[in-house]
Amino acid sequence: MSPRRSLPLRTAVAAGGLALSLAVLSGCTQVADMINTVQGEPVSAVPAPAPSESPAMAFNSQFTYDGSVALSSDVAQDLELRLDVWAQNPKRTQEWTADAEKTFGFAVNVHDNRVDEKSVLSQKRRVFISSISITSQTAQTSGQVQSPFQFSADPRTLVPSDTIRSDRGLLLNSFQGGLYVPETVIHGLPVDTYGMTLEFAMTVWVEGNANDDASFMQQTVYQYLPVAIFSADQAQASAPTPSATP
Structure with a gap:
């Protein structure tokens, strides 16, 4: 060898x-x-850090994910007040940036689940809305909290004059009435805003028994709507790619 x-x-x-x-x-x-x-001594495995989410995506918002949302409150047993909100312009909520104008629409209605929706009004418990207001609260990377958006109105001034109304406000019962506001604009927000929560406050008069004027009681219903806000770079990155011309 x-x-x-x-x-x-x-x-x-x-x-x-x-x-x-x-x-x-x-x-x-x-x-x-x-x-x-x-x-030699074993080396402990260090897990790889999870990819960081963008601030807007970290702000949980069903409205942002779907472009619309339905919020429901019980104002009496089997009597449901419903608030529908949808993105109007831009319709793509990924384009809702701090500096852009953001337009949404909303509608308020009521459903008496004790009777068929097509029943006559006298068979339903009536609900009138006398005021509605919307306030805002920002979520900012700086930690500041501001209220840049405010809205307040008598619902009777927001709909045509022939809509059913009374001294208690605007009638909400489905098929006989309702509040419909197609456009409400949110203007510029602080530049570091990554989310905003809208608080809806609605004062309503609720009928305790159908066709009984003496049974109305007043209450205020609150609903909260989180909305994600994107940076300009995020909005541009999420924009759909134009299809190539054949």
């Missing part, structure tokens, strides 16, 4: 001896100790 091959052979013999020693050891602890002795 030539001298050149003696060193690799010795290395192979040594490795084989180590493998044999490991094989005859009993118990997982002894095997682990032997491996640690040969390889």
Whole structure:
């Protein structure tokens, strides 16, 4: 055997001896100790950091994900007040940035689940809305909180004059009335805004028994609508790619 091959052979013999020693050891602890002795101390695995979410996506908003939302409140047993809100312009909520004008529409209606929706009004418990207001609260990376958007109105001034109304306000019952506001504009927001919560406050008069003027009671209903706000870069990145011309 030539001298050149003696060193690799010795290395192979040594490795084989180590493998044999490991094989005859009993118990997982002894095997682990032997491996640690040969390889040194084990290195703890460090999990890779999760990809960071953009601030807008971290602001949970069903309205932003779907472009519309239906919020419901019970004003009496089996009597549901419903608030529908939808993005009007831009319709793609990923384009709702701090500096852009953001237009949404909303509607308020009521459903008496004790009777069929097509029942005559005298068979339903009537609900009138006498005032509605919307306030806002921003979520900003700076930690500041502001209220840049405000809205307040008598619902009777927001609909045509022939809509059913009374001294208690505008009638909401489905098929006989309702409040429909197609456009409400949110102007510029602080530049570091990544979310905003709209608070709807609606003062209503609720009839306790159908066709009973003496049974009305007043209450205020609150609904909260989170809205994500995107940066200009995020809005541009989410824009659909134009299809190539054949």
